[in-house]
Amino acid sequence: MSDVVHGYRRPNPATQPPLNSPSYGSTHARYPTQPLLELPHTLTETSSPIFTPARYPEVTDLTVLENGKGQAMGERIIVGGRLTDEDGRPIRRAMVEVWQANAAGRYNHEGDTHDAPLDPNFRGMGRVFTDDEGWYRYVTIRPGAYPWRNHQNAWRPNHTHYSLFGSGFAQRMITQMYFPGDPLLPLDPIFNTVADEAARNRLVAKFDLEMTKPEWALGYRFDIVLRGREATPMEDGHHD
């Protein structure tokens, strides 16, 4: 089948989290115990839905609500970066969805019972589209750390969730962006499920002085890489 469709490269397992992680309790009853079936890529995997701002309106500034009234509490930040594939090709006009806790470490979600204040001016959801070079950008407040019940005195580091689509459904991905210098990172079971240190550190945004807007907000750069296309059989005779 692989000779009729140009599929995506398979990841190096060390650069991706396993499904079964003993230190992350929620995986215990949720990871498949049967071996995964390696799915050959077909048109189903190499095609993807099309999202446009006309049908999926942008939310580029999380610090104000739709009516423009009220400012979210917390440290305003600018977050941006580039979405490419593993060959450096920009993922153009892609929808990037983000969601996060507020500055106090509380999600605007009925399931979050952390004893920290909700912010009536902060919903915590954003949606932006990349430009023709794969760049995206949004304004938000820095999310707070919050406790969870995974183990004694467990706290999630500051993070923002990202949901991404490429040009093939095989590139679909949800991940998290972390912040540099966070003392909770070495202690976090979720961050540390990625065995490869370099791969782990690529989930950490970098402070960026050029993105920083004087007298207004710090800038953080977070680039995201989706899977690249596998080499075609004509081009590549050396898979090992």
Place this chain on the structure above:
Amino acid sequence: MTEATPELAPSDALVASAHQTAGPYWHLVDFPEWADTTRHFADRLPEGAERITLAGTVKDGKGALVTDALVEIWHADPSGRYPDQNGDPTAFQGYGRCATDKQGRFRFVTLKPGPVPVGPHAGGNAMQAPHVALAIFARGLLQHLSTRLYFEGEPLNATDPVLKAVPEARRGTMIAKPAGNGTWTLDLRLQGEGETVWMAV
């Protein structure tokens, strides 16, 4: 070769970013209307379209209902076609998103997909049976789980290249059954008895 572009760098310096769990608070990006892929079309559905409901439950390894899963579907249109990335963005597309409810149930309204070629140049016996790609995101899933939903009674099921690669005893975990009124049901099991055939995509 046709994909070569000026920005194509002949290096392997870039590595795909790591997945991380969607966690328990992804409802901030859940919009219940997305569970109906026909929402933009009212009655002017594509020719030959059959509106269907896809429903089921998600259970974990202990048999407990998974009430905090985000389920996504992706499938071809009734003619077996996928949207052209440079084509009409308002054409039908078989993408939906649905949260499981307190009973662990998901429910999509969509159009029944047609048979899909394996690849753009495939023909003859390289047709795939009508199917729906499923992606499950949740707390405890460090990467989303992927599988396919097929439809019971489709003649092409017998020759579908993906179904054929699944041991016969487990194929049933991927085949939805008709429940009347255009509803098809398939229950998903993340782990344990009757575990769904999950796929490395």
